[in-house]
Structure formats: structure tokens, C-alpha cells
Amino acid sequence: MSHIQTMPLITRRVDFTFHDVHATWLADSIKTQFMQALSLFIPSSERTVIEILRTHQIQINDANIHILITELIKQEGQHAVMHRRANQAILHRHPELKWIITLQTKFMALVQKSSSPAFRLAIPVAFEHITAAISKDVLAHKEYWLGDQVKPNSASNFLLWHCLEELEHQSICHVIYKKAYPHSLTNNARIILSLLCIWLPVTVLSIFPVQLYLLIKDKTLINPRNWLPFIGFVGRTLKLFFKGGFRYRKKRETIWPRDEITLYQAACQDFNTRQNSSDT
Ligand SMILES: [Fe+2]
Ligand SMILES: [Fe+2]
Structure with missing residues (x-):
């Protein structure tokens, strides 16, 4: 049985509703529409992660890995349920975007079907x-993303909850992959190849055109003053996506550096505070 150093995965019971959320629920419409475009993409990607991990859970003979997969599936399952709920509100405003979800789901199924087991496990x-x-x-730049919200809204609380749990299980799929395919240059290269050549381009193509469309629909980009901030946002986000793409070539890595542990602890505390204030 392997001894794995990760954060304990906590299933936090949440129940967000989105019917009374304002059209712009983050610092500005550029960030709001980015998160909405991302939300449309999430249920199909999280379902793919769950399906792949479930298949590998049967094959991996390690009790600790089994527990990790079960807990991760619980978290992702709840994320997908909440995102479906959020997406209903988005699609209520933009029913013309339904086909995007169908297309993404079909694409994910096709890639899963045509990949080798090792390549499939590199997807999560x-x-x-x-x-x-x-x-x-x-989590590190809350003011940039959320602005100075006096009263938190349920959509931003939902975002912070999802970010907290994504940070909590940020290294689990990599741990599972390393367990199934122990280190070799080919195995690490498979992750880099899958990330840089397939999933980053697919994510970029799935999110930014939808964000652009939503920003035209809500008239943000009709105003030329918003063009530069939009270009700046896209550049900043692309940098985030691609940063660290080559770190998987390393034999070993420190998955939880000190600053990330601090960020995680602060996010846990913030989540509890927000939950308590919404309960009262
Ligand atoms: Fe998630
Ligand atoms: Fe996740």
C-alpha cells in the first residue's frame, strides 16, 4: 500500500441557487462571462474525469489510491451537479448555447473511445x-476576480467553493497516474503531450469564443474602451493555463509548496466564514 502525501479531501455539503444572481456577478463582465463559458464546459469534463477514474479504480491494487479516487469522485460529482444548476440559469438567458455542451460531450466521448488506457488516464x-x-x-487574487463585493452573492460563493476543492485535490490525478504508470520519460511526455497538444487547445477553443460571444451579446465589447482590458484578460489567462506545462517532465516534484498550503488554509477559513454568514 502506498503512503501518499496529499490534503484530506473533504465533502462539503453545499446548496447554491442562481435564480437571483445579477448578470455581472464578478468584478466585471469580462470575468463573469469567462466563468460562465467555463461553467458550460465543466459538467462534461468532470464527467469524463469521473468515468476514467472509476475504470482505473478497479484496476489499481492499492487501498490508499482507492480511497483517494472515491473521495475525488464525490467532490467532482457534487461540482458537476452544481454546475449543471448554474448552467440552467446561463442557458435560460442563452438557449442558443445548448449545442456547445452537446458538442463538448460528444468530443469527450470520442477522445475517450479512441485513446489508449495510458493516454486516457493522462486526461484527468x-x-x-x-x-x-x-x-x-x-483564491490568490480575489479582489481582481470578485471586485469589492460588499455582500457576497451565491455565484461567487459557488466559485470560491469549487476553487477551494480544486486546490484541495490539485495533485490527486497526477498521483494516480504515477501509481498506474511509474516514472519514465515516455509516461511523463504523455502528460505533456496530452496537455499541450490536446486539452489546452480544446479548453481555449471551448471557452474564449463563448466568452467573446457573451461579451458581444451583453454589449461589453460594443464599447471600444473594453477591447484592451479584454485582450489583457485573455493574455493573462492563457499564461495561467500554459504555466507549468513542462513541470511534468521532472522525476519528482513538490506538489504542495508552503505558499499553496497557506493559500489553501486561508481559502478553508474563508469558506467557513461565508457558510456561517449565509446560514445566519
Ligand atoms: Fe471540480
Ligand atoms: Fe477537479
């Missing part, structure tokens, strides 16, 4: 890289 690692990058940035 790639998704984990992307979600951890965004989550860490949101």
Missing part, C-alpha cells in the same frame, strides 16, 4: 492542471 491530469491554475489564481 491535464484537466487537473487547468482547474488548479484557475483556482489558485482566483
Whole structure:
């Protein structure tokens, strides 16, 4: 049985509703529409992660890994349920975007079907890289993303909860992958290849055109003053996505550096405070 150093994965019971959320629920519409475009993409990607991990859970003979997979599936399952709920509110405003979700789901199924088992297990690692990058940035730069919200809204609370749990399990799929395919140059290269050549381009193509469309629809980009901030946001986010893409070539890595532990602890505390204030 392997001894694995990760954070304990906690299943936090949440129940967010989105019917009374304002059209712009983050610092500005550029960030709001980015998160909405990302939300449309999440249920299909999280379902893919769950399906792949479930298949490998049967094959990996390690009790600790089994527990990790079960706990990760519990977290991702609840994320997908909440995102589906959030997406209903988005699709209520933009029913024309339904086909995007169908297309993403079909694409995920096709890639899963046509990949080798090793390549399939590299998919959750790639998704984990992307979600951890965004989550860490949101938690570390709350003012940039959320603005100076006097009263937190349920959509931003939902975002912070998801970011916290993504940070919590940021390294798990990589641990599982390493267990199934112990270190070799080919195995590490597979992750880098899958991340840089497939999943980062797919994510970029799935999110930014939808964000652009939503920003035209809500008239943000009709105003030329918003063009530069939008370009700046896209550049900043692309940098986040691609940062650390080559770190998987290393034999060993410190998954939880000190600053990330501090960020995680602060996020846990913030989550508890927000939960308590919404309960009262
Ligand atoms: Fe998630
Ligand atoms: Fe995740």
C-alpha cells in the first residue's frame, strides 16, 4: 500500500441557487462571462474525469489510491451537479448555447473511445492542471476576480467553493497516474503531450469564443474602451493555463509548496466564514 502525501479531501455539503444572481456577478463582465463559458464546459469534463477514474479504480491494487479516487469522485460529482444548476440559469438567458455542451460531450466521448488506457488516464491530469491554475489564481487574487463585493452573492460563493476543492485535490490525478504508470520519460511526455497538444487547445477553443460571444451579446465589447482590458484578460489567462506545462517532465516534484498550503488554509477559513454568514 502506498503512503501518499496529499490534503484530506473533504465533502462539503453545499446548496447554491442562481435564480437571483445579477448578470455581472464578478468584478466585471469580462470575468463573469469567462466563468460562465467555463461553467458550460465543466459538467462534461468532470464527467469524463469521473468515468476514467472509476475504470482505473478497479484496476489499481492499492487501498490508499482507492480511497483517494472515491473521495475525488464525490467532490467532482457534487461540482458537476452544481454546475449543471448554474448552467440552467446561463442557458435560460442563452438557449442558443445548448449545442456547445452537446458538442463538448460528444468530443469527450470520442477522445475517450479512441485513446489508449495510458493516454486516457493522462486526461484527468491535464484537466487537473487547468482547474488548479484557475483556482489558485482566483483564491490568490480575489479582489481582481470578485471586485469589492460588499455582500457576497451565491455565484461567487459557488466559485470560491469549487476553487477551494480544486486546490484541495490539485495533485490527486497526477498521483494516480504515477501509481498506474511509474516514472519514465515516455509516461511523463504523455502528460505533456496530452496537455499541450490536446486539452489546452480544446479548453481555449471551448471557452474564449463563448466568452467573446457573451461579451458581444451583453454589449461589453460594443464599447471600444473594453477591447484592451479584454485582450489583457485573455493574455493573462492563457499564461495561467500554459504555466507549468513542462513541470511534468521532472522525476519528482513538490506538489504542495508552503505558499499553496497557506493559500489553501486561508481559502478553508474563508469558506467557513461565508457558510456561517449565509446560514445566519
Ligand atoms: Fe471540480
Ligand atoms: Fe477537479
